[in-house]
Amino acid sequence: MNASTLVLVLIAITVASYYGGVMRSQALARPLGGIKHLSALPSYYGFMAVTWAVIPALILLLVWTIYEASVISNMVIALLPSETASLSEGELGLLYSRIANVASGIMQWDTLGEAYRPAVERMIELQTFTARYKPILVISLAVVGALIALKMVSAQWNVRYPVERIFNILLFLCSGIAVLITVGIVFSVVFESLRFFGEISFFDFVFGTQWSPQIAIRADQVGASGAFGVIPLLVGTMLISIIAMFVAVPVGLMSAIYLSEYASVQVRNIVKPLLEILAGIPTIVYGFFAAITVAPAIRAAGEGVGLEVASESALAAGLVMGVMIIPFVSSLSDDVINAVPNSLRDGSYGLGATQSETIRKVIIPAALPGIVGGVLLAVSRAIGETMIVVMAAGSMANLTVNPLEAVTTVTVQIVTLLVGDQEFDNAKTLAAFALGLMLFVITLGLNFIALYVVKKYREQYD
Amino acid sequence: MTDSVRKTVRDNLKKRYRAERYFRWFGVISVGFGLLCLVALFGDIFSKGIGAFRQTAVELEVFFDPDVLGVSASAEEAKIRTANFDGLYKAVLRERFPEVTTRGDRRVLYRLLSTEAAFDLQALSMANPDLIGQTRKIWLLADDDVDMYFKYGRSGEQVGRLSEAQQAWAEQLIAQGAVKTRFNTGLFTNGDSRDPEIAGVKGAVLGSLFTLMVTFLISFPVGVAAAIYLEEFAPKNKLTDFIEVNINNLAAVPSIIFGLLGLAVFINYFGVPRSVPLVGGLVLSLMTLPTVIISSRASITAVPPSIREAALGIGASKVQVVLHHVLPLAMPGMLTGAIIGMARALGETAPLLMIGMVAFIIDPPSGVLDPATVLPVQIYLWADSAERAFTERTSAAIMVLLVFLIVMNGLAVWLRSRLETRW
Numbered sequence: 014m015n016a017s018t019l020v021l022v023l024i025a026i027t028v029a030s031y032y033g034g035v036m037r038s039q040a041l042a043r044p045l046g047g048i049k050h051l052s053a054l055p056s057y058y059g060f061m062a063v064t065w066a067v068i069p070a071l072i073l074l075l076v077w078t079i080y081e082a083s084v085i086s087n088m089v090i091a092l093l094p095s096e097t098a099s100l101s102e103g104e105l106g107l108l109y110s111r112i113a114n115v116a117s118g119i120m121q122w123d124t125l126g127e128a129y130r131p132a133v134e135r136m137i138e139l140q141t142f143t144a145r146y147k148p149i150l151v152i153s154l155a156v157v158g159a160l161i162a163l164k165m166v167s168a169q170w171n172v173r174y175p176v177e178r179i180f181n182i183l184l185f186l187c188s189g190i191a192v193l194i195t196v197g198i199v200f201s202v203v204f205e206s207l208r209f210f211g212e213i214s215f216f217d218f219v220f221g222t223q224w225s226p227q228i229a230i231r232a233d234q235v236g237a238s239g240a241f242g243v244i245p246l247l248v249g250t251m252l253i254s255i256i257a258m259f260v261a262v263p264v265g266l267m268s269a270i271y272l273s274e275y276a277s278v279q280v281r282n283i284v285k286p287l288l289e290i291l292a293g294i295p296t297i298v299y300g301f302f303a304a305i306t307v308a309p310a311i312r313a314a315g316e317g318v319g320l321e322v323a324s325e326s327a328l329a330a331g332l333v334m335g336v337m338i339i340p341f342v343s344s345l346s347d348d349v350i351n352a353v354p355n356s357l358r359d360g361s362y363g364l365g366a367t368q369s370e371t372i373r374k375v376i377i378p379a380a381l382p383g384i385v386g387g388v389l390l391a392v393s394r395a396i397g398e399t400m401i402v403v404m405a406a407g408s409m410a411n412l413t414v415n416p417l418e419a420v421t422t423v424t425v426q427i428v429t430l431l432v433g434d435q436e437f438d439n440a441k442t443l444a445a446f447a448l449g450l451m452l453f454v455i456t457l458g459l460n461f462i463a464l465y466v467v468k469k470y471r472e473q474y475d
Numbered sequence: 476m477t478d479s480v481r482k483t484v485r486d487n488l489k490k491r492y493r494a495e496r497y498f499r500w501f502g503v504i505s506v507g508f509g510l511l512c513l514v515a516l517f518g519d520i521f522s523k524g525i526g527a528f529r530q531t532a533v534e535l536e537v538f539f540d541p542d543v544l545g546v547s548a549s550a551e552e553a554k555i556r557t558a559n560f561d562g563l564y565k566a567v568l569r570e571r572f573p574e575v576t577t578r579g580d581r582r583v584l585y586r587l588l589s590t591e592a593a594f595d596l597q598a599l600s601m602a603n604p605d606l607i608g609q610t611r612k613i614w615l616l617a618d619d620d621v622d623m624y625f626k627y628g629r630s631g632e633q634v635g636r637l638s639e640a641q642q643a644w645a646e647q648l649i650a651q652g653a654v655k656t657r658f659n660t661g662l663f664t665n666g667d668s669r670d671p672e673i674a675g676v677k678g679a680v681l682g683s684l685f686t687l688m689v690t691f692l693i694s695f696p697v698g699v700a701a702a703i704y705l706e707e708f709a710p711k712n713k714l715t716d717f718i719e720v721n722i723n724n725l726a727a728v729p730s731i732i733f734g735l736l737g738l739a740v741f742i743n744y745f746g747v748p749r750s751v752p753l754v755g756g757l758v759l760s761l762m763t764l765p766t767v768i769i770s771s772r773a774s775i776t777a778v779p780p781s782i783r784e785a786a787l788g789i790g791a792s793k794v795q796v797v798l799h800h801v802l803p804l805a806m807p808g809m810l811t812g813a814i815i816g817m818a819r820a821l822g823e824t825a826p827l828l829m830i831g832m833v834a835f836i837i838d839p840p841s842g843v844l845d846p847a848t849v850l851p852v853q854i855y856l857w858a859d860s861a862e863r864a865f866t867e868r869t870s871a872a873i874m875v876l877l878v879f880l881i882v883m884n885g886l887a888v889w890l891r892s893r894l895e896t897r898w
Contacts, residue, residue: 268506
């Protein structure tokens with residue numbers, strides 16, 4: 014029985030147990046003179062039956078599925094001949110996948126030695142066992158649960174309270190998933206980073222100015238030393254983000270000011286959604302635009318005035334990223350500008366100031382904390398942005414602040430390190446997680462500061 | 476007031492008005508710049524991609540030579556299927572250009588047609604075995620270099636790698652009217668391919684569909700449940716505050732971090748297979764969850780308290796109030812938020828690169844456990860290919876993606892205006 018049939022059967026049991034609960038309670042109520050003599054509405058009995066049927070079965074299914082692979086592999090590896098004990102993690106993984114292939118019939122017996130026969134046989138045995146008994150056990154647990162619940166149905170049992178409690182618990186668990194995700198992120202990046210820092214010293218990572226993560230797979234390969242200094246990546250990230258901010262902040266801020274202070278309602282209603290389309294375009298599209306159109310154009314323009322421009326210049330990536338962030342800055346600025354009380358505007362006009370003087374000398378200073386918060390959020394977006402830089406920025410580390418040269422960024426390196434084959438026992442792969450941790454910490458920090466600044470500002474006028 | 480003061484004020488005023496005008500102009504220019512970027516972006520993609528919807532075909536007189544094919548018209552189906560159609564289209568080309576005699580030249584000649592031509596001929600013969608032994612004029616798919624040359628190269632633009640000899644043959648065919656462009660159905664019905672002329676987005680579109688389905692099935696119920704809990708049931712305490720802080724922070728975590736999470740947790744720890752829509756959908760659902768929660772909470776708060784009070788007043792329990800009254804009323808808003816979240820997930824690339832959805836996969840997936848790629852990743856892969864014809868197809872794939880996004884956002888807007896009640 015495959016997974017989708019199992020799911021379908023479980024759904025059928027769910028529906029059946031619901032109607033079973035409803036009908037059983039109605040049947041009990043009929044001799045008493047109608048459902049008003051029940052302690053709860055019939056549908057609650059139905060839900061109770063569903064709970065009994067589905068929840069234990071689902072838990073069993075989930076636990077079984079999650080641990081199946083690792084339990085089988087442990088039991089199989091225990092049966093391997095003793096000389097395999099000295100194998101490294103990677104070699105063992107290869108051997109194991111060969112055993113799995115033989116067990117599933119993809120590969121022939123003779124590709125493995127006779128010494129592995131017990132392991133392979135054990136694997137086949139275990140796989141047939143779980144394939145046969147997992148669905149049977151799960152379904153019988155569901156049926157038994159439903160039957161128990163149906164047996165328990167009685168007119169006196171006020172089933173509404175437990176059902177509502179279960180409902181409450183389910184809702185709580187769902188909202189707890191947000192915490193679980195955060196914990197998952199922190200753990201996954203922190204654990205792998207710790208393994209990384211076990212191999213490369215923390216100070217070399219944070220203060221090193223050389224980034225060349227090519228580590229040899231074989232020990233005798235040329236260029237076997239990897240350098241993991243993160244400074245060039247940080248400088249590259251900062252350079253591109255700053256270029257992006259040079260585009261996004263003035264344009265976004267001035268658009269917000271123009272649309273909220275000068276433009277007529279009709280213009281605003283048309284232009285604002287149009288600008289927001291920019292925020293909805295996938296970043297891959299911007300990346301393609303930057304790489305295929307903007308970068309060659311900048312290169313050609315540079316050559317026109319006699320400048321040497323790299324074909325993957327930081328300028329191209331930064332400019333396009335800035336365009337992407339314009340709507341982000343403008344909608345955040347729009348919110349804070351609109352939050353400035355009208356009394357301030359009126360006071361300024363009353364003193365004879367022109368509209369632009371009011372904006373520059375009253376509204377912007379009053380809205381400044383909010384604007385700064387918005388800009389910080391935009392910076393954190395720029396730092397974490399991936400596809401534009403993957404497609405339009407370079408992949409070689411280059412410690413420079415010249416926007417016409419190719420630089421690489423933290424996100425680009427995470428992608429280059431992790432796309433393709435991965436072995437979790439070498440520093441090259443683990444470095445990606447260390448970079449991820451750094452990225453997570455930086456963006457989180459920026460968000461905290463930004464929210465703090467915005468919150469502080471809000472308190473002034475409320 | 477003395478004249479000098481009046482004059483100073485007047486001069487000053489002129490300056491202030493000028494500053495006012497400049498400031499205003501700066502605003503107009505900013506808005507104009509934003510709109511210009513939008514137009515440039517769409518115009519660029521459109522002008523680059525529109526060509527990919529048409530494709531070059533070459534008309535050739537095909538003699539279904541039983542000697543070349545190695546089968547006769549009366550042969551059984553299996554025989555015809557494995558007949559030498561590859562040899563047939565080459566023989567046809569040789570016949571068309573008898574002046575080409577050397578082996579090397581012929582090999583260059585064969586590259587005028589796509590290798591797909593053999594499959595087309597095969598399909599024709601399978602449908603009508605009587606063709607074998609007859610001669611027909613048939614439009615066959617041209618190679619991508621010929622395609623590029625016919626569409627752009629003849630106006631002098633340097634595209635593709637067509638050699639001079641090939642150009643001469645192509646010109647000869649064009650002069651006889653044996654070359655035309657037709658609608659590129661393959662773009663929508665084929666999977667990925669190394670040959671640009673037969674590469675299509677079907678696999679990627681299906682992959683996106685399955686991925687989004689998983690994303691929706693996980694993030695919508697969980698997000699709505701979380702929102703209900705936080706808005707309707709959560710006591711005000713440290714724990715719920717902590718949950719809220721978490722949700723708000725998750726919304727600002729870079730998407731690539733979710734890819735790392737998926738790699739470390741789903742693939743390494745739980746052993747979910749790589750490259751499948753299931754794991755892609757799981758990762759994207761974690762990413763969209765905060766968006767769904769935040770928009771669902773907004774639409775729950777928008778339901779006026781009087782509704783809750785009325786329901787409570789006639790004896791409904793808290794759970795009944797929520798399930799029977801608040802949830803149905805908030806549903807349009809929640810769906811709108813979810814669709815917008817899905818649209819974001821549809822365009823997301825970076826986390827999917829981490830979990831191996833960048834593999835080169837020819838066959839379109841048929842379920843959530845088949846290896847697949849998604850539209851944005853397909854765009855990424857094609858953008859990386861060197862062939863000029865792929866640039867065109869990349870833009871076309873972007874247009875397909877943008878159409879999906881426009882449809883989804885349009886649906887969200889329609890849903891909101893249609894179903895949402897204003898209180």
